[in-house]
Amino acid sequence: MATRLRAAVIGYGNVGRYAVEAVQEAPDLELAGIVRRDPSDRAGIDPSVAVVGHVSELGRVDVALLCVPTRQVPEVAQRYLAAGINTVDSYDIHGELVDLRRRLDPVAREHGAVAIVSAGWDPGTDSMVRAMLEFMAPRGITYTDFGPGMSMGHSVAVRAIPGVRDAMSLTVPVGQGVHRRLVYVELEPGADLEVVTRRILEDPYFQHDETRVIPVPSVEDVVDMGHGVRMERKGVSGRTHNQRFLFDMRINNPALTAQVMVAAARATFRQRPGAYTMLEVPVIDYLPGDREALLRRLM
Incomplete structure (x- = not known):
């Protein structure tokens, strides 16, 4: 059996709690432990899970899931990337996420690491759906209601x-x-x-x-x-009007965010060093398992 990738969860708030569960359920990841400001606070944490104040106390860590407030992400991500650790975050300030990608890219390249930014459901998976709707109907309008x-x-x-x-x-x-x-x-x-x-x-x-x-x-x-989202697009395929699409979901917000982050953590090991948005990563790279087997099952 191949060695599983070791993931550390950084922060233990709403998303961090669900990230621990999602890592533990992933067939190809192993939970290295939790990093938090007060490692003595173990309320609600399984006694077998390591809780530390610094990632160096966890031994080998391949990827860090940054479950910290959005405005802390740029500094925290740079620190982990500089240590050669892949990072995944759920940065959610839409107008600034491309700037964050640009900021992290040279750090990741220099240290042979990979960052996937804004790995949540919006921005993140919703962005991927919006892109798909747009190439299905290149002219039109997409409405996103949260x-x-x-x-x-x-x-x-x-x-x-x-x-x-x-x-x-x-x-x-x-x-x-x-x-x-x-x-x-x-x-x-x-x-x-x-x-x-x-x-x-x-x-x-x-x-x-x-x-x-x-x-x-x-x-x-x-x-x-x-929480939830409803996306509707009405547009034109070629010269044919009135093409209509609807994407609708109702979810537990932090649980879905954490699950998407775990999928992105897996995908970091299938990219060259650098920083990426979810939109730039092949969909198949988010899934565990053999690529050809996935193609046979999903196509």
Whole structure:
């Protein structure tokens, strides 16, 4: 049997917890352990799983799943790539992900490593579906409607604001790609709701959508990990109009994100050194098993 690739999960928040499970279920990956700021915090972690403060304590690590807040990804990814460790992240700031790829590419090449950026479901697998719909109907419009559901990236951004004890940002589809943000905040004692609200509305995560901030006594009482997306395209194939396509899914947000990251972790070992988006990687490289056997089964 071939040696399984050793994967480390960096961070143990919502995505990190599911990433551990997804790695453990992967037939070709082995969980090296978890890296977190406080390795003494083992709440909810199987006693057999190593929890450390630095990746060097885990021995050989082939790939790191960066389950950290989006805004920490660029620095953390560069550090792991410089150590020769492949990286996968779920960076979700759409307008900046190509810049992140460009930033990580020379680091990965220099150290013989591979990075796959924005390996989630949007951006990520939804981007792949959008590309497929576009080559099926080159002229037309694709509408992407998210939710209703919790956006992890938006929620983390709000939790970083001083005075916020906990937060959940809910994405509500209006239609035709337009969304509202309902931000539920649990404030620290003495925090000023007006100041917190202004900071939220000024954040790039929220500047382009109608946003309502709602104070609640306990965010935990309103959290729901469910989410979803509905993509519709109406366009033209050749000269034939009225080609219509629909992609719809309802999912547990962090569980799906973690599963996609594990698939991307596998794919890193099938690419040349450098940084890639999911769109640039052959679909078959995300799947475990023999390539010809996969072709015979799926074609």
